[in-house]
Amino acid sequence: MSKPRYLTPSKISLLVLVNLYCSSGVPSSAIVPVLSFILSQCFPTPPSAARVSRVAKHHDISTSVHAFEDILHRHASSMPGRTLLDVFLKNMWEMNSFDELFNLFDRLGGLLTRPSEEELRNHSVERVYLSPTSPLGSLIRRARVEFVRLPFDDAIRLWSAFIAYRAPTAQWTKRLAGLSSLGIDSVAADLGIKSGDGLYETAYGRFSGEEATEYALSLDDLERLMEFQLDRLQRLGCRVPEDMKDPLREMLESSGTAPRQAHLVKFFDTWKAGDYTSAFDHLHRYFDYAMQARERIHYQYALLHMAILHADFGCFDEAIAAINETIATARENQDIHCLNFSLNWLHHMSKAYPKHMKRAGYMGMLGSEKEALAFLKAKARETKTYNLLSATLLNEAKLHLLMGDPVTRAFDHLFQSSHLNLKENISNHGSHMLFQSALSSRLGLNYMSNVYCELLLHCYHHSCPLDEQVRAIGRRTFLVAQKGQYAEALSMLDKMNTPANHSIKFHHYVFLCTGLVKLKRAIHWTDWTACEALLLSLQPDSSTDPELSFMLSESRIYYLVARGLFSEAFKALDTLSTSLKDEGADVMQRVEVLIAKAEIYRLAGEPERGFSVALRAASVSFKARLMPCLWSAVGMLANILNSIGEYGAAMRLLHAVIPQVSAPLNPKSGEICAHCSPVAREFRPLREWEVVLAPG
Template sequence: MSKPRYLTASKISLLVLVNLYCSDGVPSSATIPVLSFILSHSFPTTHSAARAPRSAKQHDVAFSIRAFEDVLKGHASSMPGRSLLDVFLKDMWGMNSFDALFILFDRLGDLLARPREEASQDDVAGRVYLSQTSPLGALIRRARVEFVRLPFDDAIRLWSAFIAYRAPTAKWNKRLAGLASSGVDIVAAGMGLQPGDDLYETAYGRRSTEEVEEHALSLDDLERLLEFQLDRLQRLGCRVPDEMKDPLRDMLESCGTAPRQAHLVQFFDTWKAGDYTSAFDNLHRYFDYAMQARERIHYQYALLHMAILQADFGCFGEAIAAINETIATARENQDIHCLNFSLNWLHHMSKAYPKQMKRAGYIGMLGSEKEGLAFLKAKARETKTYNLLSATLLNEAKLCLLMGDPVSRAFEHLYQSAHLNLKEDIGNHSSHMLFQSALSSRLGITYLSGVYCELLLHCYHHSCPLDDHIRATGRLTFLALQKGRYNDALALLSSISTSTNQSLKFHQYIFFCTGLSKLKRAIHWTDWTTCTALLSSLQPDASTDPELSFLLSESRIDYLVMRGLYSEAFTALEALSESLKEEGADVMQRISVLIAKAELFRRAGEAERGFSVALRAASVAFKARLMPCLWSAIGMLANILNSVAEYEAAMRLLHAIVPQSLENVDHFVTGKLYSHLGDSYIGRAGMEDTSTSRGARLRALHVSRAETYIDRARECFKRVEDLHGECEQLVKKAIVAKLRGDETLAEEWAQKHNRVWDQATARFPDSSTNC
């Protein structure tokens, strides 16, 4: 048995409530709750991103009769001593025959306002008349049209479903006893028919429970439910919840023909699960529906989804062909929204995967990146596509950071986008907070960066796309790694719900973040066996996030440098530098490569060769206000100055940046700065003339300060569990004690060095390491 097109028992009850409202039976205090209830269950609504979504009961399209009780019970009616619920139930049970159902729809027609020239003096005073174009008027007009189109058998089925729907209310109020005592049909009661009689059973008794339940949900309700699922799948990037899959499957199986949205729902669900074969099948079914129904609008959006799916699968050539066809079809149909979105997606792909897009033959449809953003911004303003305009302004702010432009310009675009979000009620809060977090991190304000991520996770997690949710968690993870809190970082990643892990893309992102966290800890521990195993499993491919791919390459270079494999490290560093130059990568990544190259020269004993490299990195970082990179570059310059006996200049540089580095809470970088500062004081002490009392005092003072900074460096390295750095500081302590002539203290520091090393290497006995 097929489902009804539109009318159900719950909609009949809504129409009874509309009739009660228009008949001046609803007091003014209950007007807003009653109208909100009717509209929320008749038309889909949108909600604020900062608020929690509606409960499952409110999303239930086939709501029970209990929903009316919750709304109407607390309001008094115009009749003394009776609530609004009593009046509503009186009208419900006043429909005591099949003929009363027809009378209801005839009365609803009288509620529609007529043109002025047709208006008569028969209009009832006090009655509310509805405009035919108003939401309630549209509800009544469609309900009357659908009721007229109903065959007799379907109308009987609708009446039976209504009887079953209102049955639980017979015992709610004793005043209904008189109405409910006559049974479901006053005509049958007048004829003396009772349950068990043949005629009574023919009319009412042979309706199976399955038929009544099937009539509780119409095709219109099912389409609304699928639209809701599609909205969440597209906006949040999630999968269909497990508790929803079985009911949704049962609903679709009960339909003669599945609605077109069902194919898209199944497409998104299988796509996010990584089942690309089923995703292609469902998308082709969507194609077939668009061609058979001759609905070209569905055809071009199906092409757009095909392009996105091909790119996610790593087939960028097929993705470019599909998106070009999408653009051509959107232009033919004059669908500006689809055209602008397609161009925006093409621009995003060319920026996120430049090498893959060039290999696929993409040259660039929008010119340079700035020209492309200017074009998209102009088109968004022309068509008043404010969500695209907001995203384009945010992309301009990101481009300013990537190109090393002044930070004030990035803030300007950010605030323009934020103002547009507030003015036009665009729910793009998560992207803004992620960008503000990244901007704060680049400025060295780590605490504020973490606050933005926590704000996103705690206040906007209901409306936040899963992609942004996971990225915020990943950013908090790397902030915890800077502080040496490895267990907290891994706990953050493991706290992500299992429903998120059901998506292949998100599962891979979590896998790479977890592997990176363990790899960084293994490098600090000098656990080369674990490092080798992790590097072999963490092999990025074309679909890997570009930022994670860079972090993996950077960690591999750190591993090679720490092991002393300088030739391999230099080769990998040059390959990474060339790749970033071809892609026009983030200026922060290019500065990090320059700093790594200077560090490699220092480790190889050629610190002077890295002077120009470190100086260039510091200059670019200062212009772009990349403060963490600036502090690392200044530390490298100070180390080079120490190697050429320019201790005073190195001390001045380090004293200027150490307080700012402490605010960044990156213990590894701060530990290196303290270590370089200790070296500067040791070198400065060696230059003092001990033949004079002043020189002797200054040497003692410099050595004392050097020991203080060495202790601080050791504490920082200990917090991040960096074994090599901690042992290096213990060696320095032993050397300082020996230079003072205290052999006993020097021996104690040497023994402590050996003890720390043995305790650390006991965790991985199979690893061969050198200190």
Template sequence: MATPRYLTAHKISLLILVKIYCGSPLPASATIPVLSFIISHSIPSVSSTARARPCLENGETSFSVGAFEDALQGIASSMPGRTLLDLFLKHMWELSSFDTLHDLFDGMGHLVRERDDAAAEPLADRMYLSRTSPVGAFVRRARLEFIRLQFDDAMKLWSAFIRYRAPTAQWTKRLAGYALDGVDKIAGEMGLGPGDDLYEVAYGHLAVEEREGTISIDDFDRLLEFQLDQLQRLGSRVPDEMREQLRTMLGPSGVALRQSHLVKFFDAWKAGDYTSAFDNLHRYYDYAMQTREKIHYQYALLHMAILQADFGCFGEAIAAINETIATARENQDMTCLNFSLSWLNHMSKAYPRQMKGAGYMGMLGSERDGLTFLKAKAKETRMYNLLSATLLNEAKLCLASGESIPRALEYMYQASHLHIKESINNHGSQMLLLGSLFSRLGITHLSDVHCQLLLHCYEHSCPIDERIRSVCRCALSAAQYGRYDEALDLLQAIHATTHRSLKYHQYLFLCTGLVKLKRAVRRTDWTACESLLSFLKPDSSTDPEMCFMLSEARVEYLMARGLHSDAFSAIEALSTSLREEGVDILHRITILLAKAELFRRVGKPTMGFSVTLRAASVAFKARLMPCLWSATGLLASILSELGEYDAAARLLHAAIPQALEHNDNSLVGVLYSHIGDSYMGLAGLADTSAANGARLRAANVSRAELYINRAQESFKKVEDITGECEQLMKKAVIARLRGDEKLAEEWAQNHNRVWEAGLARLVDSETSG
């Protein structure tokens, strides 16, 4: 049997329920539940610009008779002691022959009031349906589709209905199996039963035939709409099992559905199969042109622009999005127009250098003007999803430009209120942005909490890319603390199906490589660093945040290895690139601090004084606390170099307690090392000729040794061999200054032992790798 066009067994059951609703007086409390059930299972969902589109739960388009039992069992009917389910089953089993099925559809026509009989006197015991109402439209289409059915297809629909209602035989005690005398009343009157040739031709297949025809072309179209919603909202791929089921259902249907090409396009796009993605998108576009459905033309262009940008062809993407905007304006499609402008604004912010290189000069003025325009349009058209995204973009702009933190929080809270009020599922973006804000404030614990909250509470409703970003941030936070194995375990624990998407696989590959590179740099494993850097080369389509972190890690590697000239060239190139793009203020301050650190490493800390002071000033105004603490450490180092040991110690005493909350052991180790140096400088200034000066010197040396011990512990946690050995050498120098040569020799031996243990660990890792 070919796939039915519209009518199925469950739609006949819905018609029976409509007949009961119109012909039998029901309690007032039953009206809303019954109507809600009918409409939710008969009217296809329509996308709304105001609210999130309701989807079929688990993608179900066809449901068993058990759904009617669950919905109607608890509703009382007009018959005393009987529920609405009893009444429904009574009407269902009254369809005792193929002839009564015809009578059902003929009788449904009298429930729909046409224009010419609108003035007729309605019957007191019957409710009529308007021909333009949702339920009336469903009844009219069902009758029309049944009239169009050929006899063979109508008989198969009747057979499918018999199999569909068979599980309810226990309620009526009229039918105990598939093929009994009670299947067809007419056959019983004619004396036909199992074993008779005519009976076997009509109903003999019921006991052995597998369930078929339970899904129609209309239901399949709704199933594809559900798949498209999942693909677009979550950014996932079609699972292998579902792909096989769709192929099996689509094969015998004999028709080419427009949505099937779009489903294949999204699946191929996420898999990185750009050739197949373009082919399926063109098929979708050809269908829209052949059927003259102009509404699909602009969305095909929109998807083409997004695909071109994902492929790195920004010139073609700009041309496609400009055509999309022009077409949307011509068709007065505000949803597509506003989304196109929002996407264009996002691309100009995320990839400014590539967009400028492709000839994009800006369409909405400045970024703030563009966001203001989009927010006004979203409020005007009640596109709450766009309004939520615009509010979060405004908060992100405040953070990127170093503006007021309270204002950014205000935008986030407005978006949060909108999510709750309008049931918008955009919690993932809000959680990630809040995590980023707390990370900038140096409160790493709250940042991790929001990432974990996203994973635990909104995992199944957030897009996959947001979940991946959350996991990667947790992994980088663990690596920052020194728990590299835990970070790698988090990344490896991501389900294997996620790697079926090329973009997500590349992002996870880069994040994993970044964690390994940071560990290799601190272990002084230069072979591993060179190998990792040869693979970690992002392209133009890589996430800008990840691209910057990889560039920063490369600069850190060059400075750690002593390649200062190459490090300076890399810093200058990155600084020029950032200056042209006008990116996040956090990235600019990080580059300034890297340059100041380079001057310190080459023995010229005073050359970086103005750079460090500028970075500290901007970081304080923008409340970028980790950058402020790093700048404070560099300033203290410069002041110690200039002999201002007391000022350096006071600076570090103010910064270290706050830096401890950031859980960055590398930064804490550096700060402790600097404060140890400042106390050693104060000890050198003490006048040992006086008793008070000798005591002061001994006290400063003891404090220096205390902080050096803490620095050593911090460097040990992050496996920083160079930093740990440096602190051991300082302790040996302190012991020698005290005249304890035996202790100094012991610290020197510890230094050698730690260094040799680090080298042995590298050999073991290379052997195991």
């Protein structure tokens, strides 16, 4: 049996409630809850990102009759001793024949008829009349059109499904005089026909409970369910939950003709699962259907999805070709929103993967990075796409940090973006929390950095994409590992929720984070066999996060330094430095490379050559307010001065920086240790006297 297009028993019940409201049967105190309930069932809105949804985790798509009971039994009616639920059920059970179903739609049609001037002058209008363009008017107009289009057999099925739908409320009829004796069909009662008779079974017996359940869901409800799934998949970047896959499959198989959104849901699910071929297949199916339905406005979005899919799997040549065609098509169709999003995504990719984009032939479309952000910001203001404007302001704040500009400029753009989020109710909390965490870490406030990550995970996890949650957990892990507490860091990664329905990139990110923590611990413990095994397994690919790629390269360099292979370490450092310079990388990464170079010079017995490098790192760190790098650079300068016999100058430097760092000196060698030189402390091997004192 095919599913109905629109009308279901729950829709009939909503129409009964609308008719009750328009007949002034709803008291003033219950008007707002009743109208809110009706509109939420007909025109559902996404939940606010500022609070957790209180909707049950497991619920039916179609509104059960118990939902009406929950909302109506709390309100008294105009009848003494009766609640609004009693009045509603009275109207429901007064529909005691198939003919009454037609009468309901006739009465609803009268609600859309404007009263005459004479009736308005005489104040004889006792009903609420609806405008045809109002939400309730639109509901009634569509319901009446769909009912008129129903074949007779489908109308009988709808009536029989409505009888089964209201059956759980039969006990309420005992409280309502005159209803309990009529049964489900007053015509059958007048003719003396009852259950078991041939005519009665012909009319109602063939409609089993299973078929009634099947008829409770319409194609319109199924499309709404698919739209909800798409919203979750796109906004959170996750996969379809396992407990939802089987019900979805059963609904689609029973519907006969699956809605086109089902192909897009399968596309996102297979994409996040890492099934490249199936993802392309479902994407082509969805947009081929859209083109057949003459919805050519979807063509540029097909190309946009294809570009993102190519880039996610490291095919940057195909991604650039697809995004260029997307931009050209969006300009041709004058789709400003798609055009702005495409340009913003292209700018993001050129910044996140500059090496791969240049290798693929991308030479820049929007000029310099500042010009690109200014262009995107102007276009976002012009088209009033505030979510794009908020993201652009946040990107501008990130650019100031990456270039080493004053921190006040970054704070300025951050506050502008936050104000816009509050004013326009934009759900962009995850990006803001991560940026504030990174900003606090650069200022040396590791505690605040950890607090922002915890705030994201505990307060905004329901509205943040999965990728941002994973990054927050990874950042917390590295903050703990930086203190030398490797066991606790690995425990945090082990406790992560890693169900099978998470994306393949999620598992790859967790694998790399775990490997990095183990590699740092192995270097710290001088376990060279484990280091070599981990370095072989931790090979980044083109889709690896650039920050993790840098950390892997840095760990490899410090492994070579710890082994005493200074020439190999210096070659790897030069390669990394050249790569960072070509990519226009973060100033913090470049400063860390300078500190590592100074450390290599000092350990190789040439501290004079490392002095100027460390001094340059300290100068850049001070200007950019990179406090951890500044402390490491000053500690490196003190160690270099100490190694060449300038003990007084080293002591003056240490006295200047230790009150801020609160780190003691190494009692054996006099070198600055602990928090003052976190990079060197993380990777250098433990000495004999430190084994007892080392944390973890």
